[in-house]
Amino acid sequence: MGDKNNHTKVVRTADDLRGTALDRREYLRLLGGGSALVLSSSLAGCTGNGGDGGDGSDGAGGSGSGNDSSGSGGSGSVPEELVLARAGDSEALDPHVTTASYSEQVMSLIYDPLVTMDFDGNFSAGLGTEWEVNDAGTEWTIELNDGINFHNGDSFTADDVVFTYERLLNKPALLKWAVGPMSGVEATGENAVTFTFEEKYAPWNTYSSYGGYFGILPRGPVEADEDAFAANPVGTGPYKLEEWVRGDHVTLTRNDEWSTPHSPEIESENPPLPKKITFRVIPEELPRVQALLSGDVDILLARDFPQRELSTIQDDSGTTADVFTSNNAGYVAFNMQQAPTDDVTVRKALAHAVDKERIIEDIYQGLGAENWVPFSENLLGWAGEDVRDEIGYAFDTEKAGQLLDEAGWTMDGEFRSKDGERLTIDIVSTNTPPPRVQTAEEMVSMFADVGVEAKLTTYEYNTAYDEFGKGESNVMYGTVSWFDTDIVNFLWGSENAGASNLSFLQDPEVDQMISDGATAIDPAEREEAYYELQMKVMEMCPCQPIMTYEQATGLRTAVQNYKQHPSLLTPVYHDVTLDE
Incomplete structure (x- = not known):
């Protein structure tokens, strides 16, 4: 590496960024784009309200449930x-x-991140302490905490960090997209690791603070038996x-x-407080709600909170609900490589057939x-309103019919046909939670209203995504929750087609635009890149976006000091006590 002092700067105060490619003036609003420079534990990190508002699932701050949610106050018992x-x-x-959310809920408690993001968007020490960044912003060296052990007693070392990221780079992993232009990682001291990037990569800082997906793994046990x-x-x-009893808890x-x-x-002085945490699987809505009302469970997680039961839980004296604007978006994905949804005119017709309000x-x-x-x-650069005004896809069954006529699919009795072939699409859905299934069933009816026969098949949650990933079906209702606009890589990157890219969109120009957004350090440039990307892609109609969810967490009133990170939107159980 040569003499680092010739080209690196130790970040000890925010002012130390002046004169580098990571100048504080450029980074001050970076959290508004879901990113911020990782700073040492002695520093006030770059905050990121940025005026964007929202639920804080990216680095923009917002109205997520950052404060305690508790029923009646009091310290309670452990x-x-x-x-x-x-x-x-x-x-x-x-x-x-x-990338399953049911896995992330557990993994976020098992693994630690390199850096910690507080509720205000400031960064401080995690498994790592102090960072050095070269002038080009392409080489990051992190000093690691000493004396930390894995659960099996093995020491946490620089070798484990190198192994974790090399595995992420070299394994065909679902999250490889998230390390962007990272080209390598090496141990550069007994407790130091250097990450090298082909070009600047804005989102990586924030990702480093997310233990659920980017926590550090121990080399030995993983290499011994990955499946185990x-x-x-x-x-x-x-x-x-x-x-872990599969399917139960x-x-x-x-x-x-x-x-x-x-x-x-x-x-808490010695966190975490709860001695055990059990994730109990209760597939059906009413038994899940009843378990909360009866006190059999303490918390009903937001992802599976049945909206129709909100008043039931709020009105019961023993339970309450913490309602918040989530960073979870739902959309109808169209397979762009499978007939008949390989025709953009058909995709646009289907988009106009979907009644979002309903x-x-x-x-x-x-x-x-x-x-x-x-x-x-x-998220930074969100172009939803301009997409609405300039591209559209508003609910309009007459427009849907006109487009299908233009595509050569004309009414032939109950459904449309062309050259003697009926217009039929295959819809895949998970079999839980119930609203997801109901949405898929409603789409069958909506498509029938414009002369499209839709055949729905439901599968167990993870199996559904595997089945749709085979590329043999046309439509699936998907959801995505993330805190950085680089999620567009997950949604539209060619390498992710058939995995997280449910639309099977593969376009070199789109890939380049995704890269342009991820490597732009200046927030205004990054915002513009993502804006242009959305306008281009949505003209291709890879999906019909539906909504951003409001969600609720159900809590027994006995639960005290439950918190939720306002940026990452992850539950924080470390201080929870029970007042009973």
Whole structure:
């Protein structure tokens, strides 16, 4: 590497950024784009309200549930076991082989990130402490915390960091897109690691603070047996796996040796407080709600909160609901490589056939705001309103019919046909949660109203995505929750076609535009790049965006000091007590 002093600067104060490619004036608003420079624990990091508002799922701050949610105040007692209800089970507990939210809920408690983001968007020490950045912004060196152990007793070392990121770079992992132009990682000292990028990469800083997907793995156990590790993981986090009964529950037990620096909003002297946390699978809505009302579970997780039962939970004296604007967006994906949705005119017709208001009001009980791109309006460069005004896809069955006529599909009895072939599409859906299934069923009816025969097949949650990924179906309702606009890579990047890219969109120009957004350090340039990308892609109609969700977490009133990170929107259980 040569003499680092000739081309690097140790970041000890925000003013140290002046005169580098990462000048503070350029980075001051970077969190508004879902990114900020990672700073050492002695610093006030770059905050990022940026005027964007929203739920804070990106670095923009917002109205997420950052304060305590508790029923009646009081300190309460330390829970022997905190029981959480959800509709589905984890797929795997190795962050390099899954992006399933049911897995992330557990992994965020097992693994630690390199850096910690507090509730105001400031960054401080995690597994890493101090950073050096070269003038070009392409080489980052991090000093690591010493004396931290994995759950199995092995020491956390620079070799584990190198292994984790090399595996992410070299394994055909679902999250490889998130490290962007990272070209390598090497240990450059006993407790130091250097990351090298082909060009500047704005989102990486924020990703480094997200332990659920970007936590550090131990080399030994993973190399010994990857499949076994995915079922019995080892991390450095606040909890370790005690038991996983597939389809029933995952139980974590407190890591008594946890010493990784954590967010200052965690106030307990010796966190985490709950001795055990159990994720209980309750697939059906009413039994899930009843388990909360009866006290069998303590928290009903937001992802599977049944909107129609909101008043039931709010009105019961023993329970309450914490309602917040999420960073979760729902959209109808069209397979652009499978007939007949390989025809853009057909895709546009199907988009016009979808009644968003009916879905939001009737199925989701009004707990959502109409959207026109498939990610939250809280992210930098969101172009939803301009997409609405300039491109459209408003609900219009007459327009849908006209477009199908133009495509040569004319009415032939109940359904349309062309050259003797009936216009038929295949819809794939998960079989849980119920609103997802109801949305798919409503789409069958909506498409029939414009003469399109739709055949719906439902599968177990993870299987549904695998089936749609085969590329043999046409339509699937998907959701995505993320905190950086680089999620467009996940949604539209060619390398992700058939995986997270449910539209099977493969376009070199789109890929270049995605890269332009990810490598733009100046927030205004990054915003413009993402804006232009959305306008181009939505003209191609890869999907019909539906809404950004409002969500609710159900809580027993006995639950005290439950918090939710306002930027990452991850639950924080570390201070939870029970007042009973």
